[in-house]
Amino acid sequence: MSDGRAFQDGYPEDVAHCYGCGRLNEAGIQLKSYWDGDETVARYTPRPEHTAIPGYVYGGLVASLIDCHGTGSAAAAGSRVAGVDEASEPLLRYVTASLQVDYLAPTPMGVELEVRGVIEQVKGRKVVVEETVSAGDAVVARGRVVAVQMPQTMTPAEGPVETRLR
Numbered sequence: 001m002s003d004g005r006a007f008q009d010g011y012p013e014d015v016a017h018c019y020g021c022g023r024l025n026e027a028g029i030q031l032k033s034y035w036d037g038d039e040t041v042a043r044y045t046p047r048p049e050h051t052a053i054p055g056y057v058y059g060g061l062v063a064s065l066i067d068c069h070g071t072g073s074a075a076a077a078g079s080r081v082a083g084v085d086e087a088s089e090p091l092l093r094y095v096t097a098s099l100q101v102d103y104l105a106p107t108p109m110g111v112e113l114e115v116r117g118v119i120e121q122v123k124g125r126k127v128v129v130e131e132t133v134s135a136g137d138a139v140v141a142r143g144r145v146v147a148v149q150m151p152q153t154m155t156p157a158e159g160p161v162e163t164r165l166r
């Protein structure tokens with residue numbers, strides 16, 4: 001956001017538990033995404049438990065980075081278009097409608113990965129984000145996320161967070 005906070009820091013508290021990007025999920029990835037000009041960027045170094053073959057990153061982790069950077073980018077872009085004041089109001093919350101991933105090269109462990117997003121479309125409740133994942137100079141994956149503003153029916157019911165997550 002414009003004040004230097006990550007998009008995910010602006011999620012409403014009751015929907016900030018996502019495994020990939022929820023700041024309140026201590027066991028999760030806690031991905032942080034930011035504007036970089038008109039593009040969006042997130043960086044993450046996979047942990048040993050994200051191994052596929054020794055030395056290489058599990059593809060599901062790469063997909064999770066694309067997923068949650070996509071929904072985060074959608075939240076930022078959609079909120080901007082809707083006129084949300086990022087400094088004082090929570091961002092609009094988006095969920096994944098479609099996640100496409102192409103694995104272009106093996107992803108090495110021990111390297112910080114960079115996820116870049118380009119906002120392709122903001123239309124009504126929908127945002128489309130094109131993404132790449134890079135390890136150093138190598139683009140290891142491409143992805144595309146269609147994110148749709150979270151329906152009210154998905155808002156968690158009252159109750160302890162532990163119960164809601166089950």
Ligand SMILES: CCCCCCCCCCCCCC(=O)SCCNC(=O)CCNC(=O)[C@H](O)C(C)(C)COP(=O)(O)OP(=O)(O)OC[C@H]1O[C@@H](n2cnc3c(N)ncnc32)[C@H](O)[C@@H]1OP(=O)(O)O
Pocket residue numbers: 015018020067068071093094095096097098123124125126146148149150151154155
């Ligand atoms: C799982 C519980 C989570 C609880 C919430 C915690 C929040 C944390 C979030 C964590 C986030 C982390 C990530 C996660 O893990 S989020 C968790 C994984 N995602 C879900 O569980 C979402 C499940 N799906 C739905 O709830 C609905 O289908 C949604 C909300 C997605 C659409 O709803 P709805 O049916 O009302 O939409 P609409 O008909 O008005 O269409 C609107 C526009 O969207 C376009 N479109 C729709 N579907 C697709 C598709 N598959 N491909 C391409 N496009 C699609 C459609 O053409 C239209 O475009 P246009 O014709 O206007 O151009």
